[in-house]
Amino acid sequence: MLSAIIDLLDCPVCQGDLDIDESTVICDRGHTFDIARQGYVSLLSGSAGKLHSDSVAMVSARERVLGSGLYDPISDAVAELTLGPVTLDVGAGTGHHLARCLAAVGPDARGVGLDLSKAGARAIARAHPRIGSVIADAWQRLPLRDDTVDTVLSVFAPRNVAEFARVLVPGGALVVVTPTPRHLAEIVEPMGMIGVDPAKPERIGNTLGAAFTRTERISVDHTMTLDRALVADIVTMGPSAYHLSENEITDRAEALPDTVDVACSVTVSRYEANRPA
Numbered sequence: 001m002l003s004a005i006i007d008l009l010d011c012p013v014c015q016g017d018l019d020i021d022e023s024t025v026i027c028d029r030g031h032t033f034d035i036a037r038q039g040y041v042s043l044l045s046g047s048a049g050k051l052h053s054d055s056v057a058m059v060s061a062r063e064r065v066l067g068s069g070l071y072d073p074i075s076d077a078v079a080e081l082t083l084g085p086v087t088l089d090v091g092a093g094t095g096h097h098l099a100r101c102l103a104a105v106g107p108d109a110r111g112v113g114l115d116l117s118k119a120g121a122r123a124i125a126r127a128h129p130r131i132g133s134v135i136a137d138a139w140q141r142l143p144l145r146d147d148t149v150d151t152v153l154s155v156f157a158p159r160n161v162a163e164f165a166r167v168l169v170p171g172g173a174l175v176v177v178t179p180t181p182r183h184l185a186e187i188v189e190p191m192g193m194i195g196v197d198p199a200k201p202e203r204i205g206n207t208l209g210a211a212f213t214r215t216e217r218i219s220v221d222h223t224m225t226l227d228r229a230l231v232a233d234i235v236t237m238g239p240s241a242y243h244l245s246e247n248e249i250t251d252r253a254e255a256l257p258d259t260v261d262v263a264c265s266v267t268v269s270r271y272e273a274n275r276p277a
């Protein structure tokens with residue numbers, strides 16, 4: 001619920017403190033933002049029109065895949081590296097990983113699930129009673145106050161390094177999940193997916209380089225036995241869905257054997273912000 005985290009947020013227009021007044025979020029200077037019936041608020045400043053965000057079909061596919069438990073080892077590793085009590089998940093998707101982190105941290109844990117997608121925001125609002133669901137663009141200033149977050153999560157999602165550093169408390173953690181080139185490799189070609197760029201880990205290191213230092217790392221590597229429906233869901237929930245039609249995904253999945261063994265291979269890293277000496 002937004003009331004659990006409203007003190008962490010600030011106004012996207014004037015950066016003033018926010019409060020909840022019935023079905024509206026309102027700042028000191030009177031800027032107002034409607035709370036949707038499903039419990040999320042949009043704090044988008046300006047237009048994010050040209051950016052991709054997940055559709056209803058993508059979010060539903062993600063809910064089925066995460067609900068199957070196939071990615072639980074990823075959630076567990078993320079939860080293990082999370083410092084409480086306040087967690088911000090940027091590009092939170094369905095809120096699944098964030099909810100599991102809150103459960104692991106304990107009863108004083110609370111979280112902000114931020115996503116650009118309305119369908120995602122609806123799912124995030126349902127994910128846990130102490131999660132507040134916010135629509136915002138990860139590439140702009142995040143609608144959060146300075147030095148308020150113990151852990152920022154970035155799970156297959158956009159990384160705005162300067163904003164992550166701004167919102168983290170001193171000594172706070174950035175937990176990043178990145179796929180290795182082996183991730184889903186068996187279905188990349190038959191499903192027409194975008195493969196993982198082998199230079200990705202190096203690129204991520206370079207982007208985080210000056211601002212953050214890696215302090216922990218967990219490798220998650222296991223084999224998932226997938227039926228055709230789950231293969232189609234895994235493709236639909238990812239960036240490949242932006243260039244493949246629903247029919248194309250179904251047709252390609254139909255051509256696969258009844259089940260396929262597919263690698264789940266990611267690195268979960270914890271970084272600490274470098275503070276000026």
Ligand SMILES: C[S@@+](CC[C@H](N)C(=O)[O-])C[C@H]1O[C@@H](n2cnc3c(N)ncnc32)[C@H](O)[C@@H]1O
Pocket residue numbers: 051052053054062090091092093094096097114115116117120136137138139154155156157158237238239
């Ligand atoms: C690949 S999904 C990962 C979702 C979630 N972290 C998970 O692992 O289940 C990427 C997510 O980032 C969101 N996203 C993409 N661009 C964004 C942006 N500019 N600002 C905020 N969220 C964004 C998408 O809507 C989507 O939910």
